[in-house]
Amino acid sequence: MDLEKVLADNLVNLSAIGSDPTGGMTRLLYTDSWLDAQKYVEKQLTEAGLTAHFDAVGNLFGRVEGTKYPEETILSGSHIDTVVNGGTLDGQYGVIAAYVAIQYLLATYGKPLRSMEVISMAEEEGSRFPTVFWGSKNFVCEAKREDVEGISDFEGKKFVDEMRRQGFDFRDDTEAKRDDIKAFVEIHIEQGNVLENQDLQIGVVNNIAGQRRYTIVLKGEANHAGTTPMGYRKDAVYGFSKICSEIIDRAVEVGDPLVVTFGKVEPKPNTVNVVPGEVLFTMDCRHTDKEVLKNFTEEAEALMKEVAEHHGLSIDIDLWMDEAPVPMNEEIVAAVEQAAKEQEMNYRVMHSGAGHDSQIIAPHYPSAMIFVPSIKGISHNPAEETKHEDLVAGVKVLAQTLYELAYKE
Incomplete structure (x- = not known):
């Protein structure tokens, strides 16, 4: 498998969905472009050999069963929505990197001992409706329907109407939180300039401010x-x-x-x-x-x-x-750091000054994050960019981390 080419092709193809005439990208929760993007990811998951499904609110999952410990799941992913006129990496890089890394592992090592799963979360940004982390909060059963039942977007379209128009609805409030998730690893662009200024390829995130x-x-x-x-x-x-x-x-x-x-x-x-x-x-x-x-x-x-x-x-x-600040799990952070060493990457342990889905998931499941550099620290902007070799380096570290967590006893 040509990891570099698969990553590049997916970034180009997915970035075309919701592309903005001004050069950026706008893909807001429950819009048609948002659903088209999730359907694209669903197709890629299926073609990679994963079993894909949506949950009630529109989070997308792709799963491969473990051969020895199928009841233990190693999860990776990020969010699929964007800000208005945003860049092509925030969120979706983490989604693509997760399924490219798992596709690479399956092609190289076969099926894992523990189950591996990709999550493409419905929403994180809060760019269309006055709510944030709708995807991850539903995943950990924290979302409250009363918080969104009365809200509308800037055009007056109601949250609930738009959700149902796209074929989704509220989750069952009696549904229990999953107990099979043993680790969550999210990869993301830094959205700052620390890594670039220090000429580093990887940030191992140990805390979200x-x-x-x-x-x-x-x-x-x-x-x-x-x-x-x-x-x-x-x-x-x-x-x-x-x-x-x-x-x-x-x-x-x-x-x-x-x-x-x-x-x-x-x-x-x-x-x-x-x-x-x-x-x-x-x-x-x-x-x-x-x-x-x-x-x-x-x-x-x-x-x-x-x-x-x-x-x-x-x-x-x-x-x-x-x-409050959200610390990452020490064992998962150590696994990421070890993966960076094994892949011979220049890295540093650092905190995240920006909020991420990991801050919602970490209090429930052992979690860590991987950062790759952002050129000039620019994000939420059409000029958002990361060198392709750094994007590839991030996927390699993610794949090595998932290998350590899912393939080893």
């Missing part, structure tokens, strides 16, 4: 830009600038892996000749240690209140996301 996200509103007093002396102003933008500067400076002091981002800023009235009386802004903070994350953000909250009081501003702080 926790996230705390805030929306903050500072209120002062809008007033005339020419007639209001500096000492009499209640300038909300000035207050925001102090908050932004001091918290970022503090984050630099704390150091990696802490990151903090003020990504959205909306001053009002946002015009050239009026002192801004209000600013809405967001803060996104991430760290791999739950206590460090909690302590830093609580310190940041106190600082924001102090700045607001000092400048005569009112402040409203809304913490609307609080996701």
Whole structure:
């Protein structure tokens, strides 16, 4: 089997489904292009000798039974949906890599001792409907129908109607979580530039960072830009600038892996000749240690209140996301690291600053992730790209990992 060619052909063929005229790719949950992509993957799974089936909500599985321990399953895969006008690797590379790796193992070594399975998860991105991880949350029986029964997309199409239009429905709430999964390995592009900057081929992920996200509103007093002396102003933008500067400076002091981002800023009235009386802004903070994350953000909250009081501003702080860090399983991480060594790859152990399906699955089943480099760290963008030799290297490490987990006693 020519692994490099099979991988390249599948990437080209699958990327054509949902291709965007601007050069990117848009494949949103329960759209026709999404279903076409899942059907393409289903065909590839069947042709590779796997038994394919969909679950109730549209997660796709391809399975080969183990010869000695069929009740123990080694799982690999990722998500098939994209962001709007995204790239051609985020998500689908992990799906393709999983079935190409298993196809290679079957052709090289025959059937495994333990069962191997590919999962192409229905949705991870949250790009069409206001819900995320719909695929993986259903897989681990965490998804709640009440969270999606009333939601619609940007065109007003209802989630439930679109799900049923494509032939899917809610899972049976009485259905028990699977007890056969012994390991889950997800491969993904890094979506950052650490590996590229360090000239490495593989990242062995041992932790997914926790996230705390805030929306903050500072209120002062809008007033005339020419007639209001500096000492009499209640300038909300000035207050925001102090908050932004001091918290970022503090984050630099704390150091990696802490990151903090003020990504959205909306001053009002946002015009050239009026002192801004209000600013809405967001803060996104991430760290791999739950206590460090909690302590830093609580310190940041106190600082924001102090700045607001000092400048005569009112402040409203809304913490609307609080996701704890998710460590990967040490044994599975060790298996990935050993596979990278055996394949003679340049690698490093690292954390993921972005969220992935693995963070949903890891609390339920032993899990780990493999990263391959992203050129310039670009992702969620038509310019998203990874050298083909790095994509191949990732599949080789994944295949070696699956071999260790599924073929050995």
